[in-house]
Amino acid sequence: xxxxGGIIILLCINSIAVMGVSLLTGFTGIFSLGxxxxxxxxxxxxxxxxxxxxxxxxxxxxxxxxxxxVVAYLIGIPTLKLMGDYYAIASIGLVESIxxxxxxxxxxxxxxxxxxxxxxxxxxxxxxxxxxxMAIVMVHLINSRYGRAFKACRDxxxxxxxxxxxxxxxxxxxxxxxxxxxxxxxxxxxxxMSFIQPVMxxxxxxxxxxxMVVFGGLGSLSGTLLASxxxxxxxxxxxxxxxxxxxxxxxxxxxxxxLRPEGIMGSKELWNLRRKR
Amino acid sequence: xxxxxxxxxxxxxKSFGGVKAVDRLSFSIEKGxxxxxxxxxxxxKTTVFNLITGLYPLDGGKITFKGEDxxxxxxxxxxxxxxxxxxxxxxxxxxxSSVENVMTAxxxxxxxxxxxxxxxxxxxxxxxxxxxxxxxxxxxxxxxxRAQQAAGTLPYGHQRKLEIARALALEPELLLLDEPAAGMNxxxxxxxxxxxxxxxxxLGITIIVIEHHMELVMEICPRIVCMxxxxxxxxxxxxxxxxxxxxLAAYLGEEV
Numbered sequence: 001x002x003x004x005g006g007i008i009i010l011l012c013i014n015s016i017a018v019m020g021v022s023l024l025t026g027f028t029g030i031f032s033l034g035x036x037x038x039x040x041x042x043x044x045x046x047x048x049x050x051x052x053x054x055x056x057x058x059x060x061x062x063x064x065x066x067x068x069x070v071v072a073y074l075i076g077i078p079t080l081k082l083m084g085d086y087y088a089i090a091s092i093g094l095v096e097s098i099x100x101x102x103x104x105x106x107x108x109x110x111x112x113x114x115x116x117x118x119x120x121x122x123x124x125x126x127x128x129x130x131x132x133x134m135a136i137v138m139v140h141l142i143n144s145r146y147g148r149a150f151k152a153c154r155d156x157x158x159x160x161x162x163x164x165x166x167x168x169x170x171x172x173x174x175x176x177x178x179x180x181x182x183x184x185x186x187x188x189x190x191x192x193m194s195f196i197q198p199v200m201x202x203x204x205x206x207x208x209x210x211x212m213v214v215f216g217g218l219g220s221l222s223g224t225l226l227a228s229x230x231x232x233x234x235x236x237x238x239x240x241x242x243x244x245x246x247x248x249x250x251x252x253x254x255x256x257x258x259l260r261p262e263g264i265m266g267s268k269e270l271w272n273l274r275r276k277r
Numbered sequence: 278x279x280x281x282x283x284x285x286x287x288x289x290x291k292s293f294g295g296v297k298a299v300d301r302l303s304f305s306i307e308k309g310x311x312x313x314x315x316x317x318x319x320x321x322k323t324t325v326f327n328l329i330t331g332l333y334p335l336d337g338g339k340i341t342f343k344g345e346d347x348x349x350x351x352x353x354x355x356x357x358x359x360x361x362x363x364x365x366x367x368x369x370x371x372x373x374s375s376v377e378n379v380m381t382a383x384x385x386x387x388x389x390x391x392x393x394x395x396x397x398x399x400x401x402x403x404x405x406x407x408x409x410x411x412x413x414x415x416x417x418x419x420x421x422x423r424a425q426q427a428a429g430t431l432p433y434g435h436q437r438k439l440e441i442a443r444a445l446a447l448e449p450e451l452l453l454l455d456e457p458a459a460g461m462n463x464x465x466x467x468x469x470x471x472x473x474x475x476x477x478x479x480l481g482i483t484i485i486v487i488e489h490h491m492e493l494v495m496e497i498c499p500r501i502v503c504m505x506x507x508x509x510x511x512x513x514x515x516x517x518x519x520x521x522x523x524x525l526a527a528y529l530g531e532e533v
Contacts, residue, residue, distance in 0.1 A: 144393035164356035
């Protein structure tokens with residue numbers, strides 16, 4: 001598959017997860033500090049289903065996404081009825097709980113040492129195909145009445161509810177879709193690495209996802225994808241200088257903050273740059 | 278023939294802490310009417326709109342719309358029954374274009390989640406219809422040339438008109454206008470006057486309008502309710518209101 005191929009796969013996986021977070025944070029206005037939890041759910045579901053139950057990898061990926069979606073939905077119902085940042089707080093609890101469950105449920109997850117021996121089903125074509133399909137679906141969703149509803153909830157939930165929108169319902173829907181995307185990304189990661197470990201899905205990973213969305217531009221899908229490419233490449237290309245690459249990673253983030261505080265793209269999309277003025 | 282009131286408030290009360298914002302207020306409006314709601318600042322006029330649209334729970338009393346009790350319902354349950362409103366302090370979606378703002382309220386053009394994800398089925402047809410409808414409404418309020426401009430960058434008077442267009446997109450039977458003329462210049466007030474008449478006469482929509490611009494209220498509202506300290510102090514025709522002693526006292530202060 002080669003090194004370049006590996007990086008492209010990683011780019012696809014990160015981009016799928018970032019699209020999920022972008023929908024929730026960028027388009028619906030809900031901050032999350034725990035989306036790695038949904039990736040973990042997807043990864044372990046796909047891993048366990050393929051290794052222990054001989055399920056076909058494609059179904060295992062979908063199952064991973066669906067489980068993450070169901071968990072997101074269940075967490076969303078109580079927390080998203082409230083306005084404000086309750087979900088952000090709950091998401092920290094979620095990501096920590098999931099990590100602790102994965103570390104301690106030895107009989108199923110094999111604990112903190114990690115889960116080895118997963119079939120390497122995430123080949124280059126699989127990763128690219130998943131990315132393309134999910135990107136097209138996300139663009140469709142945003143350019144529909146649901147996208148308008150999400151943005152209305154983000155910009156002014158009071159005005160949205162006085163246009164007859166049940167804002168809590170749309171917030172939960174956005175979270176569920178977002179959970180699905182991260183679940184699928186996690187499942188693909190499991191099939192790429194062949195080995196998964198609870199520490200891969202900690203708060204660091206969650207903040208990385210949210211920071212990609214913020215740096216790409218809240219409310220710009222192409223911007224967040226661009227940010228995910230830049231940040232993934234920076235961390236990968238400077239791998240030879242090991243620990244010091246985090247310095248560059250930090251430097252890039254600071255540079256974007258200073259130069260483009262509204263994110264790389266603001267709330268515009270790449271394909272709209274020309275049309276608007 | 279007895280006419281049934283479209284909207285009826287009976288003994289509606291609401292307090293915030295010790296302040297009685299609305300105090301046993303009763304009035305009703307019949308289909309097709311245009312009612313003015315006036316009163317000095319802080320009289321509780323906007324609170325009345327907030328109570329009708331379900332933003333606050335009632336402390337007491339009852340609100341019925343088309344004979345149905347809507348006192349306990351939430352905004353997203355009340356609005357689809359046929360009530361739309363604008364806001365005193367504009368509540369547009371500032372980053373979205375004008376036409377998108379109106380399309381957000383075109384809720385009748387509906388399609389399933391699956392159709393949204395795939396852009397198949399009814400998606401194209403519905404989106405087109407919503408877009409056409411939104412453009413028609415922008416034309417009606419006279420800002421069609423600004424359709425693609427971000428709502429937050431429109432001149433203030435245009436933003437007020439855009440809010441009316443957005444409210445009309447809900448296809449309401451009852452339209453609540455909260456100070457539509459605030460911040461408008463005399464020319465724009467004249468246009469607003471004509472617009473409100475068209476909404477009433479051509480679209481047949483019942484209107485309650487809160488307004489401080491007395492000339493406008495007197496011209497467009499055959500009947501006016503005047504509030505002070507949350508209670509109704511007068512109700513009647515513009516001529517009756519203009520010389521009502523309590524109204525004069527409320528606005529000009531009482532002689533000691």
